[in-house]
Amino acid sequence: MSAKVIDCVAIAEEIKKELMSDIEGLKKKGISVGIATVLVGDDFGARMYRGQIEKFCQEMGVEYTNANPSSDASEADVVKVVEELNENDKVSGIIPLRPFPEHISDYAIINTIELNKDIDCFHPYNMGKLTLGEITFAPATPAACIEIMDREKVNFEGAEIVVVGHSNIVGKPISILCLNRNATTSTTHIFTSMAKNLEKHTTGADILIVAAGKANLITPAQVKEGAFVIDVGINRVKVLDENGEPVLNEKGKPKTKTVGDVDFDAVKEKAGKITPVPGGVGAITNMMLMRNTVKAAKVQHGLE
Numbered sequence: 001m002s003a004k005v006i007d008c009v010a011i012a013e014e015i016k017k018e019l020m021s022d023i024e025g026l027k028k029k030g031i032s033v034g035i036a037t038v039l040v041g042d043d044f045g046a047r048m049y050r051g052q053i054e055k056f057c058q059e060m061g062v063e064y065t066n067a068n069p070s071s072d073a074s075e076a077d078v079v080k081v082v083e084e085l086n087e088n089d090k091v092s093g094i095i096p097l098r099p100f101p102e103h104i105s106d107y108a109i110i111n112t113i114e115l116n117k118d119i120d121c122f123h124p125y126n127m128g129k130l131t132l133g134e135i136t137f138a139p140a141t142p143a144a145c146i147e148i149m150d151r152e153k154v155n156f157e158g159a160e161i162v163v164v165g166h167s168n169i170v171g172k173p174i175s176i177l178c179l180n181r182n183a184t185t186s187t188t189h190i191f192t193s194m195a196k197n198l199e200k201h202t203t204g205a206d207i208l209i210v211a212a213g214k215a216n217l218i219t220p221a222q223v224k225e226g227a228f229v230i231d232v233g234i235n236r237v238k239v240l241d242e243n244g245e246p247v248l249n250e251k252g253k254p255k256t257k258t259v260g261d262v263d264f265d266a267v268k269e270k271a272g273k274i275t276p277v278p279g280g281v282g283a284i285t286n287m288m289l290m291r292n293t294v295k296a297a298k299v300q301h302g303l304e
């Protein structure tokens with residue numbers, strides 16, 4: 001039987017409506033909700049992400065501040081920019097857009113962000129609180145995974161949850177959030193794969209959350225019958241024809257498409273529930289960031 005494909009876009013739309021009504025309510029009380037991004041220089045990926053944030057801000061009535069020091073700005077200059085954003089009442093949340101130029105340490109910038117404006121939970125203090133289960137802001141992508149599981153009424157207690165990927169911003173906090181809810185969690189990563197042990201863990205998972213950044217990493221052989229598979233990965237791959245040759249676009253360049261880390265079509269036939277890519281976790285991640293921003297505005301005005 002084919003898995004239930006979770007309609008993450010519909011979930012995101014629902015959350016968006018709830019948040020927009022919240023934002024309106026705050027505006028009526030004279031409280032503005034705003035996001036500032038800090039991009040140093042002009043990294044392509046960071047600019048793309050900034051564009052997305054700006055678009056959501058416009059659509060949802062959230063103030064947007066673009067802090068964009070040039071790539072030759074000193075670390076002290078960028079710290080000063082963040083300090084000014086900390087003081088700015090129009091800015092509820094600050095998002096550092098990495099990578100920064102090599103002469104600027106991530107930690108110097110992140111550690112400067114006011115704790116109540118750290119909406120993607122980068123600051124070590126907020127990450128420490130997350131580990132203790134005293135969450136101010138859960139990082140957006142892990143929060144999106146939890147939101148999906150909550151909406152599917154997952155019973156965390158005792159569930160076997162396996163996370164593939166252990167980055168500080170995705171895999172590790174997902175594991176911690178599941179552990180905080182008393183799931184039995186295993187965190188696997190590249191060294192698990194290199195030791196040829198990945199399948200040993202993933203086939204025992206009631207819920208398998210994959211955040212590795214490797215297309216087709218998870219095939220049906222690695223999935224337990226009826227498991228809930230959440231695919232966080234985002235990968236650009238070439239579109240191939242039936243002979244395995246790249247399909248070319250009108251400019252003669254290989255066509256590309258976005259896929260996750262899971263072989264969706266094949267795994268769908270074995271899993272119980274699955275999230276697609278595109279139109280999966282990513283859609284909800286954006287709304288989690290907005291939800292954290294609204295929460296930040298409330299916290300800063302003593303409403304939470």
Ligand code: NAD
Nearest residue numbers: 141165166167170189190193211212213232233234282285
């Ligand atoms: P990262 O590169 O920082 O970490 C990748 C993790 O995957 C590491 O822990 C690594 O050990 C593990 N890994 C890599 N290859 C593996 C393999 N063959 N077997 C097992 N583990 C392996 O990446 P990240 O920032 O954690 O992001 C992970 C993926 O999630 C990327 O595709 C990224 O684009 C995507 N992402 C999606 C969203 C979203 O909202 N959907 C948000 C952030 C990141």
